[in-house]
Amino acid sequence: MTGDSGNISDYMLKTAEMIIRVAEVVDVEKAGTLISEILSGRRIYVTGAGRSGLVAKAFAIRLMHLGFPCYVIGETITPAFDSGDMLAVFSGSGETKSVVSAVEKVRELEGWTCLITANPNSQAAGYVDLVIDLGESSGNSADLPPEYEVRQITGQYRSVSVPIGRGSAFEMVALAYSDAIISALMAARHLDPDEVRLRFSNI
Template sequence: MGGDGVFASARRVVTREIEASLTRVEEEEARALIAATTECQRVFVLGAGRSKLAVDGFAMRLTHLGLTAHVATNVTTPAIAPGDLLIVCSGSGETPGVVAITRQAIRAGARVAVVTATPDSALAAQADLVVRLREYGEDHQLSASTQFVGTLFEQAAFVFFDCLVMVMQRTVGATAEDMFARHTNLE
């Protein structure tokens, strides 16, 4: 029942590719991002397209952890300042609007962390710290992913951020009850 069909085959491909991408994340890069996130005054997140969805979900969980988090492009987002951290999620690291907003954050004195598949990108060059989620090979050719370009990065980013939340939950001492109490009640 359902084990050998086309959906099961696709499911295996997707989950294997995400696992392969996440196992290549450098532990030191992940730890540096956790430290920067938990030690800053406020966290701002930025991305475009499906990368934005992944990093926006992370901002939600940071709020549940009791941290102050904002989505950079929301109309209610306050001014970024020294002591703040901007976390940028971009597979290519070259999205023009994202690069421009990142430059504004740097001019305002904020630190910048970039989660990207492209460590030699414009965004990575501006960052205080970079986490590489590999979707591309070392020669920047597309990886062996059978999914549409960018899809693996976006999936891996969402799961990567959830892994960080699990670690940070222990780091900040937030219980599931604490997190649930901060969950929206306007649903």
């Protein structure tokens, strides 16, 4: 391949370096709080919009593999939420209307909520119990348009500063973070990988 496509290995290394930079400054106490809430026996709900929603679903699958009761908001088989449940939200901006509505509703229902974001000063952050910051915030969240699609198309998306797609940066860091949470949960429960594999899809 010729032209300005760049070296694929270099782009991959820059992505890895970005994840390392965030990992070096991530708040381990807040991670511990999230892990404790998951281990507390609560039913776990997850949500997110667009690609962040796919990261949320990946997290849900891994939690199911570990034997935790986990549901994705919006799916047809997702049961009603109650005060003993928790919600994990993945949103780079923390301004997406569907995400803000979800955390507002969970607050009304007196559930426990965690926001995993690149914008700890966002609207959604004001409604949750725990904010996990995986990005570098700058500017005023009010400057961001509330519609997810508009932010993606126009590039108005606050995230980790790297020479790759700004939205993609958050999602890659969030995926690595959520997988690290899964590893910690496996260690806490003393789960054997063979036992986990028994819950993998076989149909």
